[in-house]
Amino acid sequence: MTENKVDVVIIGAGQAGLAVAYFLKRANINFVLLDQQQNAGGAWQHTWDSLNLFSPATYSSLPGWVFPKTSGPYPTKSEVVNYLRAYEQRYEFPVQRPVKVERVEQTASGLRVISDTALWEAKAVVSCTGNWSTPYIPNYQGLPEYTGRQVHSAHYSNPDEFIDKKVLIVGGGNSGAQILAEVSKVATTTWVTQREPTFLSDDVDGRILFDIATQKYQAKQEGRVLEAPPSLGDIVMIDTVKEARSRNVLKSRRPFIKFDKSGVFWNTEDYESFDAAIWCTGFRPTLDHLQSLNVIEENGTIQVNETRSVLEPRLWLVGYGEWTGFGSATLIGVQRYARSTANEISQALNA
Numbered sequence: 001m002t003e004n005k006v007d008v009v010i011i012g013a014g015q016a017g018l019a020v021a022y023f024l025k026r027a028n029i030n031f032v033l034l035d036q037q038q039n040a041g042g043a044w045q046h047t048w049d050s051l052n053l054f055s056p057a058t059y060s061s062l063p064g065w066v067f068p069k070t071s072g073p074y075p076t077k078s079e080v081v082n083y084l085r086a087y088e089q090r091y092e093f094p095v096q097r098p099v100k101v102e103r104v105e106q107t108a109s110g111l112r113v114i115s116d117t118a119l120w121e122a123k124a125v126v127s128c129t130g131n132w133s134t135p136y137i138p139n140y141q142g143l144p145e146y147t148g149r150q151v152h153s154a155h156y157s158n159p160d161e162f163i164d165k166k167v168l169i170v171g172g173g174n175s176g177a178q179i180l181a182e183v184s185k186v187a188t189t190t191w192v193t194q195r196e197p198t199f200l201s202d203d204v205d206g207r208i209l210f211d212i213a214t215q216k217y218q219a220k221q222e223g224r225v226l227e228a229p230p231s232l233g234d235i236v237m238i239d240t241v242k243e244a245r246s247r248n249v250l251k252s253r254r255p256f257i258k259f260d261k262s263g264v265f266w267n268t269e270d271y272e273s274f275d276a277a278i279w280c281t282g283f284r285p286t287l288d289h290l291q292s293l294n295v296i297e298e299n300g301t302i303q304v305n306e307t308r309s310v311l312e313p314r315l316w317l318v319g320y321g322e323w324t325g326f327g328s329a330t331l332i333g334v335q336r337y338a339r340s341t342a343n344e345i346s347q348a349l350n351a
């Protein structure tokens with residue numbers, strides 16, 4: 001197995017890993033970026049065909065390079081992937097792919113990053129592995145026996161296979177609303193949400209989510225708490241969701257109690273068969289590679305001070321969403337955490 005020595009290993013070269021790489025390169029810190037995928041673009045390579053960003057290009061830039069002009073008001077999935085690929089080349093980051101990091105271990109002098117092909121002795125590690133690799137499906141009674149088609153939003157591409165079918169769409173966030181909007185045009189759909197979905201007003205888009213994240217960030221910096229801001233999970237009224245509302249499709253019902261092989265029980269008597277279930281029930285952070293550091297909490301996250309692990313101070317976590325910083329799982333929102341992480345690493349290396 002090839003042995004390498006490097007100051008910093010960034011695990012994951014999606015938007016978060018690239019943003020950290022930008023600031024480490026600017027600080028002349030010696031690092032390597034490892035990513036398990038053959039191609040650049042992170043999770044964006046796998047989102048569904050019609051997915052657009054819900055914020056305009058000007059609100060979707062990584063540090064140093066404004067998102068190029070797009071075909072429409074909001075960047076398409078392929079425009080995002082092309083931007084991330086071009087960004088990686090533009091700054092000539094030292095990326096090695098495909099390299100799957102299997103585990104990270106403590107050593108006397110730092111951290112050892114072990115992959116399927118080589119190992120790296122590092123002074124610091126930044127985990128930027130995102131959530132996409134860990135889709136979450138709730139554990140319902142009878143679900144293992146259900147023989148209908150099941151797909152999580154992480155692996156949903158388009159509505160073609162659901163034409164003329166009866167389909168459950170489970171989940172009340174942006175994924176659920178956007179997938180419901182397109183599947184309901186070709187199939188009979190039932191939308192299932194834990195609680196009444198909340199929709200942002202028509203005159204705002206994803207920018208407001210970034211502005212809220214900024215207000216929350218500033219409030220936290222000043223030791224204040226923001227009074228009841230809209231949640232980052234509120235549904236952005238993009239055109240396809242507005243069109244679904246005009247067809248009166250955005251009505252949801254509370255969850256079923258269990259499955260059987262062909263459908264669901266809404267309660268003890270009321271049964272309904274379904275051909276398919278599309279799970280828009282979110283993700284969990286992809287952290288298995290950090291198991292051996294004994295830093296993962298019961299709830300699947302890691303105790304951090306900003307982005308630095310409290311229990312293993314040579315480890316930083318960037319881009320996982322709220323618990324690693326408000327808006328950190330967005331292209332523009334990840335910047336401030338990537339910058340602060342690079343600054344902390346620079347101080348730690350020069351201490």
Ligand code: FAD
Binds near residue numbers: 052
């Ligand atoms: P990822 O993009 O998942 O990249 C992580 C990388 O790490 C991947 O390449 C993965 O292969 C790699 N990796 C994982 N484990 C390992 C390992 N063990 N070893 C090596 N490599 C590994 N964001 C916005 O900014 N604007 C939007 O409008 C927006 N809309 C969205 C709409 C939906 C419906 C969804 C689901 C998400 C949306 N997002 C949006 C969020 C955005 O898509 C993700 O948050 C983003 O992809 C996260 O980037 P990341 O770099 O943290 O993770």
